[in-house]
Amino acid sequence: MQATERYGLARAMAWDRVHPRLRHLSAWIDHIGELPVMNGTLIRLEVDRVPGDSEPVPVWLWSSKTGLTGMDVDMRWQAFLRRFDLEHTFRMIKQTLGWTRPKLRTPEAADRWTWLIIAAHTQLRLLRAAAVDLRRPWEKPTEPGRLTPARVRRGFRNLRPHLACPARASKPSHPGPGRPLGSKNRRLATRHDVGKTVKRADTFGEHVRLKG
Template sequence: MSLLDPAGHVGSLAALSQFRTDFHDCLTGRADALFELTDAVLCTDGPVRTLVGLALAPEHRRGHGALYAGLNRGRIDFERLRRTVAGLPLPRAVDGRLVLAADVSPWLRPDANTSPDRSFCHTYGRGKNEHKMIPGWPYSVIAALEVGRTSWTALLDAVRLEPGADAAAVTTVQVREVVERLMSAGQWKAGDPDILLVLDAGYDVQRLSFLLADLPLELLGRLRSDRVMRRPTPPRVYAPKGGRPPKHGGEFVFGQPDTWGEPDVRTTTETSRYGTAVATAFDRLHPRLTRRWSRPKLRSPEAADRWTWLVIAAHTQLRLVRGLAADLRRPWERPAPPNKLTPARVRRGFRNLRTAVGSPAGAPKPTKAGPGRPPGLKNRRPAAVRDVGRVLKTGEPYSRPAHHKQGTKPRRVSD
């Protein structure tokens, strides 16, 4: 779609205007302040480095006090906003199926000792071969993927994982609700190809596939390189000395190719970009069971939830008009066709498109700044210091082992 296509241009602007109206209706408390904060995110050039800096954008006609009041005390009808986003046109694969991806994105807050409900988040790439646990708010995000090499996704949902939460259980409920909303919106009907759900190595694909077996889903997940799987139970053979028959077959260790054996299926495909691609499949393997953008400095996790959904609404608006934005590229950037612009480039021209659809937010009322705390007066109500929780797959609260406590010796436990 280009600016030379009047019908498509008008249609995209109409879709953007309708979504902006629906989004404003989802803001049930301090709606105008939250809506103009979203416009400031869309129209400000460059990354959002400070939250208060958004109050200087021309699209945010209110003061910085209204900005923080909207995030801290505003209200958003999240369920209505989720249904609105699910009803928008979504990208599909070549065969017409929906491809969803789920992942956990941490909002790191290591120095926010007064912020509640923080958990230890697993982070990568913070040092050479180092994976550190840093306090923050982890969010489980689900998005619809596009085909080909692109940085565009359709964000559908975001849920904050509370300390002690069972990540698999939360993901199961989240995926189930997303699929049900897509079915209610007519995005999937009986007879359509099953929805493909792509998962990273941090998810227990086997458990999720069992919990979501009643939905039209196919799960595709990565497995960690240190996983150990078991082969099917071998046929029962009479043993003269008796004994209990085995419950599992031999081990399949990912890091030891000598334990793999011959694959059940092997395919070879010639690709134009990566050369020869070889895929191998092993049937009936199961896990071995053992015992055992922008991050403003907000204090409240509820305010973090509101900010997260404001960003999702902003990203959705960029997706609706991605074919209409002009390529306002930097002198050192390569030209790109209109349908290949990244979200960052579309955001550069959103300020020009915003004037064509208007804003449902009302004009601010004239007022004056509050008195604030008098200079030299100490804060008599300091914020409480919060402990950091931990998200465990088992759903059990984390407790430090006794032998890790100072002044105690390790104790051996017999099998």
């Protein structure tokens, strides 16, 4: 039993060595023979309140690990409650920071771009206390120390002139001549075959019919 800021008092109960009922669907549709028994821990979570006007209902969770202690059980339901933060973080770095916007050609370039996005997100989190809340008319006021990275980014242009820059000043230059007008690109990009997309069977009977 723990007190949370958003959901009130949270109460968790756990049952050890409880296995789910597997069926020949999704990941187990290609399994031949009797399905295995996968023991785990069943967790029942109750809270006092939920955001909005909805009534709180018990939430059932299952972990594939057995022999969990009370601290292990608390860690799992706390991670479940924090899943929305992770989903919004991925949405923010995709839509606001442009994680998936560039058309990168190699895995190494994708890794470098991902690390740059992580560094930018970390910088926005560290500047929360110094940023001014430039909120939209429909957004609620927020304390300076609790601004989201997206709202910090709006005022980042006002903070950047006051931050130290580890790089030297850029040298003046002019754009190159580029490709001559009317010429074709002779260095074509490498194309990778994505393979065929096969529709997966929804039921075991349909899977057997397609196999046969």
